Amino acid sequence: MKRLAMTILRRLALLLAAGLIIVCFSFLQSQIHAASALPRVELNADNVGPRAIEELTSKTITRDYANAWKTMADALDNNRVDLLDGYFTGFAKEKLTQLIAQQKQSGVRIHYDDGAHKLDALFYSPSGDAMQLRDRAQLGIEVRDGGKVIHNEQGNVQYLVLMTPGADRWLVRDLVTTPEVKP
């Protein structure tokens, strides 16, 4: 009788351990997925001028813009200016650096829940050294002061983006919200 009880207990413990392992594994997997997830970016280059966008450039722009948003969200979440180095330069980097400094100073934290970005290429310079795009972004924005959520909203935000080529990628040089941008 005692042996039977011990066997049942042992099996229960094993089941519990297996369950715990499965739960931990799925949690870790979801965390890894969340950390590496890039926002969806679509690029429409039908109306760009004066230079047409080459196919490879089009792919690079969408990839690098998605990475820029991910690194910006991570940098703001973790108050880490160094994360901006990868995909930001010029005024965009200066503004975000200043924003992170103010986050540290005030204790307020901005969190972006990045949904999707629809990019329209507006201008691609004749020599290929600057591209201006309009981004219609679907974003969730949460503002926290300490642990308290003071503002939370989901919505569409329109940005005007200036990107310039770097050594092996396109960098965001200016990123500004705008009420309306003419095509």
Add this chain to the structure above:
Amino acid sequence: MRTRLTALLVCFLFVALAQAELRPPAQATAGTPFSIVSSGAGEGTFYLIGPAQISKRKVNGGEISVQGDEVEQAGTYTAILCADQCTAVHFYVRPAQASRLSLLVHPSRVPVAAPNAISAVAFVFDRFHNLVLSPQKVDFKVVPPEGAAISQSKTSANGTAWIRLTSARKGGPAKVGASIGDVAEMRVVQQVASDACNLRIKAIPGPKGISVETDPVRDCSGNFVPDGTVVSFTKTDSSGKTTVDAPIKRGVARVEMAVSGPARISVASGVVNGNELSLGGAR
């Protein structure tokens, strides 16, 4: 009775602030102070969140002053007032007056008389480095090394104006500039000779064979092709075909060639072919 009244008043103020509404100005300009009117009364915390700005301070309802240095960046701002509950409102800060230009000119060296070879792109900014999105007249100007300056105006769209230019027929530094009001930016483009034109060679008997040299190498506009430009001499004789490359030195390219029997010597530089010499059979 007095205590009850005080409690009622505090309650009223508390409820009033909790439901406070924020009224930002209809138009705000970067770097210009303004006020946000709050319908609530009593103490609360005011937050101003902008593209590069986070302000946080205690306020007592009524009118909340926003300083110019809190709104230097154009874009959408969120004003939040928190007491028991938080109320938020968005407003847009537009750029200040255009007062800076950023000018990209490409390439830095260009052959003469090349159609639409130079491009100039001007970005219009205000004094806080905000891109000025409203249309602005940008004057582009090209000052060639000789001759009169050429000007053309373009209206910016989304803060950007651009122009394409044909390089001048004479070599030398050309100034390419853009201006808006009193603000001007200038870049220098070096215009260099284009490909060789009318490339001609002559043969002179020398101690080791034939010395072949070009006439002074110029482009079609009469500019000397720069020293160092490679000229290829190709000899075809009974021993086969031989090509010798020689750089231009002081306007002329020169090689020594040994020739056996009748030979033909031709010359080329880049995509340009020159004349061909037929030699009768000197050593």
